Amino acid sequence: MDRLQLPATLDQLEPARQFIMDAAERAGVPMASQVKLDLVLEEALVNVIHHAYGDAGGTMELRCLERVHNGQRLFVAEIRDRGPSFDPFDAKPPDLDADLDDRPVGGLGIHFIRQMADDAGWRRENDENVLHLGFALGPVLE
């Protein structure tokens, strides 16, 4: 398993992205899924960077692994932080039909994660928030 710990700051977005995208490429994640991973990864990282810690700041840890889920081999990127327990999937889905005046600025990141990852979830483990993003290696089993 590859892992990397970084300060949870916006200037670490690019090195964090490089680390995960390189691992995804090595694992053989199909190109179409790499594009989706790129997006949902940013959404997950930015959530941690903006919300996990107050002004004190903190770190985020990235892990890349492979797992079999429902008979499907997955590449899994985990994003871990030590902030207060927070399940991003608790958030109310955004109103996609709202017009310009009523559209809140935000709330779309978790929607993209739900829509675009082949598997995604949150768990609390050893005082850490663990968000995982899974993408199928090989054809997706229905």
Next chain:
Amino acid sequence: MEFVTEPHGDALAIKVSGRMDAVTAPEFEQACQKQIEAGARKIVTDLSGLEYISSAGLRSILATAKKLKGVGGEIRFCGLSGMVQEVFSVSGFASMFKIHDTLSDALGG
């Protein structure tokens, strides 16, 4: 991310290329803000060179659209493809805004 602005009559075309992510999206918003302050009311954003956009990019677009609407202006888009088109579609932005195939389509009508 890079942008090139070009006046077309009463409209201003902004061609955006590269990646519009959490780091670069504020640059787009600031550039548009400057143009609105300078009097731009009809902005056509050509996304044909844009490789990537995240929710941070959409947030900058939404903020710009709201500012333009507040001064009686409008933002339109053209040249969406690949993941940019998918992100517009999954977010509902594709139905909220006027989207055209080409810059000349977006400038007309």
